[in-house]
Amino acid sequence: MKRKAFKFGSLLLALVLLVAGLSACSGGETEEQMVLYTWEGMFPQEVLDGFTEETGIKIIYSNFDLNETMLEKLSAAKGGDYDLVIADDYIIEQAVAQGLVGELDKSILTNFQNINPLYQGQFFDPENKYTVPFGAGIPLIVYDPEAVDFEITGYSDLWDPRLEDSVAMIGNYRVVNGITLLSMGESMNTEDTAVLEAAGEKLLGLAPNIRMIQDDNTQNALLNGEASVAFLYTSQVTTALAENPDLKVVYPEEGLGFGIMGAFVPSAAPNAAAANKFLNYILEPENAAQCFNWLGYYCTIGAADELVNPALVVPDSVTSGEIVQNISADAEAVHNKNWIDFKAACGA
Amino acid sequence: MSKPSVGTKKRDFWWMCVVPLYLFTLAFILGPMIYMVAVSFATNNPSGYGFQWIFTLENYLRIQDPTYLQCFRQSFELAFSTTALTILIGYPYGYYMGRLSPKGKKLMMFLVMVPFWTSSLIRLYGWLILLQAKGVLNGLLQALGLIEDPIKMLYTYPAVLVGMVYALMPFMILAVYSSVEKMDWSLVEAARDLGASPVKAFWTVTFPLTLPGLLSGVILTFVPSMGLFFIADLLGGNKIVLVGSLIQDQLTRGSNWPFAAALAVLLMAMMTLMIVVYRKVTHVSELEGRL
């Protein structure tokens, strides 16, 4: 009996040791490092390498696919694990509300005044305590004039029966619901559930025109002839135009919705100093220009405006746009339901 | 089974073998599963993230919504058609493969295994290149003068079906092949000697003997086909909402864990029930399919 127990015990011990050994292996780095958490492909390799060369801090580039995945992960880590996060505006507001965001260290951020003030003081960070805006996007309609025989001027045209089975759409539920609201003359951020439900009804009418819904590479559908009209993120618009300059871009008459990506340091970041240093580094005009030319989003670092591709400097009309903001839980629920019903209607 | 005198001594030793499996399964499979079932009865925090431990059935009641029911129906439909097509193409393949010379078998096995090692996402991109409007297939058909304008092949139900069958085919082939390979061919010869036609010999002898492989192939294709939602997203243009994508949606964008858990529990319960019934009917207890 004793032997049996001993054998069992030693087996258990071996298992525990194995697991312990594994955790020790994964946490035993001594080199200074900074964990950058954002979408894949947000920075050119040269900029990342340049920072490591200048400071000796190794950058660990970690990715998420959706803002919401990031928030799940960050709240599971209680604001730790990651040193710098870049995500969209509305999710930053939620992160701030949950206490997952730490204040910036302005003593390190000597280049803070390089930011274009147009993008500061936004709803998610009214006092500019937490974030450095890093790129702005305006989803726009792009179409192939050879495949569409009428002029598209606004969101309402997407409902036109002549576009049956030919619209490619980004997969952002707030934006797609939002343009439906704009086409009805309502605000993208309305919390009136009756209005939202009406928008859901209207959105179902768009389903027959939808060729595909996809959040990534949506421009490909337009370029390879799968769709003749597409509603695209800014970076996708830039890519599409670079590949086929004959495409027409529409700044919809109903008004624009725009979004800002912001960089923030989580509240329990293991190496907040390095994150601030990195932010200061990308605020240098030359580095910023390199980033935005690579990224293809509107430049938010005013000091870099002269250096960056002119197409990425905001047109004057942008200021009249509306930012997608967080709304009440009830309104959010209707948005969710609208979106699922809409997707299901597209496949039926 | 064995002599009782050595039986006790034997058990002492073999008992040790299952300990790691028991420990691992209890800690990392049963535990998490119980937790998930518990979460499915919890109340979602209406304002933002997380949930509260207040018992509710609301998560299950919500599934009655026609949109969600449609997702379940579509998922099962797709899984059934995928499995049927996989049998239709995979069974002959596995069967013919099992009848090859040892050298031929080796070569075919190699050819079946290589795609396993290339990223499944990337192989789907291959289908995208192939099927798109200005893609290879449309180009070929146009060059041959069979069609004038490109056919819209991508982002349709058949495109999704092709992707699913393509991804799951190797499982069916391997399962069928393994039981064909184990078959006692002298039985077929005996049937032929007794005057049975090749077709008759196949249906009365070969087919029943390869049935276990076929039936386990059915499980190995049906189960994953319920969960491969990224194929529907990629080749179906996100238009066909399967339960898998619904769950993912609730986990991330919708951030409603209890509802996601309820969907998962219901899906698991339905599938377990189907597998149990299936095994009762077909008497399959072991899953076959080796390399």
Next chain:
Amino acid sequence: MKTKKLKFSTVYLWIVTLITYLPILLVVIFSFNDSKLTVSWKGFTWRWYQELFRDAALMEALGNSLLLGGLSCLFAAVIGTLGAIGMARVHFKSKGMMEYLSTLPIMVPEIILAMVFMAFFSLIGLPFGMVTLVIAHTAFCIPYVFMMVKARLVGIDKSLEEAARDLGATPNRAFLDITLPLIMPAVVSGCILAFAMSFDDVVISLFVTGSTLSTLPIKVYTQLKTGVTPKINALCTIILMVIIVVMFVWSFLRKEMDQSKNKPKK
């Protein structure tokens, strides 16, 4: 015996195989395409291969995937093989239930496993990273090894081991000398399959990985907003080449070994 006439079965096998390889072939071809998009052919280039080797993050992800696959395979091989051997000989009441539970990971859709693991790991406070990845992957690797070995054990003649015992071998010896070599091919097959599954897993990895870790499939999947570049095609082409070479070398070595084993007998 054999006729030169083309048999239907041969034609069928080759046609299906060709269709299987068509998408892979396109991926390989487009790894040499001089355009960021996979829309049309713009000319030949080695550019993506050069960029691939400069992409440190992608290379690290590849390393992580290999490590993860190796570790989960190893654990799964030990736990699964021992489990299958033990299960064949013990008669616990919980056995049936246990077998059902341990093969559950390949009986439920991936997304459910992903969710369950993520929720559970954050409940017990295990930090997300290689440890959680290895546990999750081991969980879905075990069934492959377990089922293969179990199927193999059914086919093994029990009398062989008993004969060894009768000839005076201890149970340990009989097991090591007779049973283990016989089930080895099944263990290896199970491991290969398990490794392939781990190497390709997106959904589960995405949910249980930590801040600093990316596996290769995660890298592919998260190239959102910016688009998949042909670098990934290039990487796949290289992996494909490596596999083909390894498989050839392996089958060659096996042949050599078989021959050297057989020679003394003659």
